[in-house]
Every structure is written in structure tokens, then in C-alpha cells.
Amino acid sequence: MNISLQNVDKVSALLTVNIEKADYQEKVEKVLKTYRQKANIPGFRKGMVPMSLIKKQFGKAVLAEEVDKLMQEKVNEYIHENKVNMLGMPLPNAEKMQPVDFDTQENFEFVFDIALAPEFNAEITNQDTVDYYTIEVADELVEQQVKMYTQRAGKYDKVEAYEDKDMIKGLLAELDENGNTKEGGIQVEGAVMMPTYMKNDDQKAIFNGAKVNDVLVFNPATAFDNNEAELSSLLKIKKEEVADVKGNFSFQVEEITRMVPAELNQELFDQVFGKDTVKSEEEFRAKIKEGIAVQFEADSNYKFLMDVRDYLTKRVGKLEFPDALLKRIMLLNNEEKGEAFVAENYEKSIEELTWHLIKEQLIAANEIKVEQADVLNMAKEATRLQFAQYGMLNIPEEMLENYAKEMLKKKESVESLVNRAVESKLAAALKEKATLNHKSVTMEEFNKMFE
Structure with missing residues (x-):
């Protein structure tokens, strides 16, 4: 051969x-x-x-x-x-x-x-200045998190009079044209509602100040703007039957419950962060702020890599590619989409290919390697962030590892995690080499950069 x-x-x-x-x-x-x-x-x-x-x-x-x-x-x-x-x-x-x-x-x-692949050289040294945006953790963000934790750990108390955001439970009955209980009409025992979520303000106002044993008359179709899902759930009927229900209903209030947020005390601190991790409200808020800052750092690193991409893409200029041959390959990979798809998307694919080649050089130059442990840690971090979205921060390590291992059973998840691990290591390496032009921005200012 x-x-x-x-x-x-x-x-x-x-x-x-x-x-x-x-x-x-x-x-x-x-x-x-x-x-x-x-x-x-x-x-x-x-x-x-x-x-x-x-x-x-x-x-x-x-x-x-x-x-x-x-x-x-x-x-x-x-x-x-x-x-x-x-x-x-x-x-x-x-x-x-x-x-x-x-x-x-x-x-x-x-x-x-x-x-x-075209030959070129792409590198980052201390002679290269790149912007690095640190996102400020505003007090209102910390306050939102505090509120979320106190509500999640809160309890429901029974009260005598309705206020906004209370939950009410009672007997729901369909009325006839004369305002009497309709014979053979819809009746729901133990119906549960939160008038706060009604779409119509006039209907919502009917419940203001309502007390246990009061009988109120309202129109569910108007209150919930004829929403099939909400009405079928409330009235216990099929969605296709909702359109036929347009009249008034009576609601006899049997129970009113109000969510009472948990107090900012040691019990809550331990529940959120683990026993004795924080011991005061000041430390609690500081720990929350620290957690938000860590989440923001990942966003800052992503923006940094995008800025490195723009910086180096401009430096290397327009690279020479075998266009006719690459278009053949692109067409072969997208046969069902045809030549029109290739013509429309070729230039964009070249932009992505250019960055891919630049990134490969940077990875090689900085000796970036991703081991199995790196992928597992990235999976655990992704799992930790998912739990954090629901206010669950004190997750046992064993549970994190089990969730992460389940994630690693899916090929597409592994590919995504490997790429994230590579980019995380690459961002860290390039931040050490480049001269960073630090800029502090609000979350709103940061988000506008992607519009």
C-alpha cells in the first residue's frame, strides 16, 4: 500500500x-x-x-x-x-x-x-489588553434571594379575612340566570383559588376583605380571561367544555390561608447553608451575595472569551479557505437542505470555523487538558446551579455526585460538559496572560451587551 x-x-x-x-x-x-x-x-x-x-x-x-x-x-x-x-x-x-x-x-x-486549514498564528500575551466585565451584585438582588428563602421556609396560617396573595378554599357552585344555584350545574367542593392571579381587576376586587363563611358571586370566565387550562382545572371540567361556561358562580369561603415568611434566624441560616456556616443576618446576606457573584463570574468569563474571539479574529484577518471544497463538504452534510442552504449559511460557518481554529491554537499553546474528573466536577457544578435556582444550596455531596453521574450517561450532555470544562480552563489561562481592562457594570448594562 x-x-x-x-x-x-x-x-x-x-x-x-x-x-x-x-x-x-x-x-x-x-x-x-x-x-x-x-x-x-x-x-x-x-x-x-x-x-x-x-x-x-x-x-x-x-x-x-x-x-x-x-x-x-x-x-x-x-x-x-x-x-x-x-x-x-x-x-x-x-x-x-x-x-x-x-x-x-x-x-x-x-x-x-x-x-x-490555513496557517496563521494566534496568541494572547501581556501585550494584549482585553476588557473584563465584573457584574455588580446589587442590593435588590440580594434582597430578592433573601425573600425567596424566607418564603420557601415559610408556613401557611389560617386567617379570618382575605388579603392580596392569600389562598382561599370553599364551595364553588354554578348559578342560573336568576342568581340561584343551577340545577344539575357545576359544583366543586374544596375548590382552591388565589384571586391574586385573576386577570380581571374587577373580578379580583370582589374578594377583597372576604371573610370565612362569606358567599361571593363572580364570573370565572371573565376572571381568568377564558383561559382553558385555568378554568378546566378550577371547575374540574374538560377543556373542550370550557367554552360553554360563561355565567356567574357563587363561592362560599370555608378557609383562608396566608403564607407567613420564615424569620431571619439561625434555623433558616442552617437550612440554607448548613449548620453554623453563617451566624447572623449580616453573614447570611454576605453569603448570598458571594454566591450570586460566583454565578456572575461564569457570565463574565463567557463575555471575556467572546471579546478574545473578536480581538483575535480581527488580528488574524480574513483567512484563506478552500471555499469550493468546503461547500461540497457542507452540502454533503446537509443534503436534504440543498445548495440554497449552503449559499445562505456558508459565510457564517466560516466565521465559526475561524474561531474554532483560533481556539484550538490557544488550547494547544496553553496545554489545556480535560480529564474525567474535570467533566464530573462540571456536571456537579451544573447540578448545583440547578438546585440553587430553587433556593436549595445545602445539597449533600453524595446527592450532587449521583445527579452528575446520571447526567454523564447522556452523550449530548457529556459533549456539552467537556466543551464547558475546556472553555472554563481556557478563560482562566488567558486571564492570567492578558492585560485585563477591568470594568464594573450592572446586570442590566451587562445584558444589553448581548442585545
């Missing part, structure tokens, strides 16, 4: 593969012997079919498959061993590659077009 690479220009080459009979014969014979042992052909005992018949029936297909497998294996080895910086995949050269006839040929030649 002989493989050779001939450069056509700086960004494309021809890869020629010559395969002789000696390269594949042993493997083909071995496969055919296996076929013979397993073949079940009428008139012959199993394993006793003449090899000539096996070759006649299966020889061509086996030869084609083994030659193809051998070619792919050796081409991949050649590209790896010779460090060919190839883009995409090898594509058959229609002009130079002759038709293959597995019936008559013993030696085969395959010629492929190869897209090569």
Missing part, C-alpha cells in the same frame, strides 16, 4: 491511495472462510459449501467492504501520523479517480480532495 499527499495550493491537496492485492487478500480470505462456516445453502451441509461457490456469491461484496475498511483505516493513520491539519473529510476527486471494478481489478487507486 502506498499513500501520498500532493499540495494543490496552500489550503488544498490531493491524497492518493494505492492498494494492492497483498494488502487485503488475507483479510478477504479470512472473512470468506467465516462465511463458509456459517453458510446455509440447500444441497450442502453447514460448513461444507465449496469455497468457489462462496466466492461467487459473496466475494465481490466482501472485497469491496474490506478494501473500503482498509482504505479508511490507513488514511486516518496517515493523516494522524503526518499531522495533516485537515478540515472536514476527504472527498473523492471526480476527475482523477477512475471507476472501480471489483470484478476484474486486483489493484486499486483512490484519489481524494483534502481541505487544509
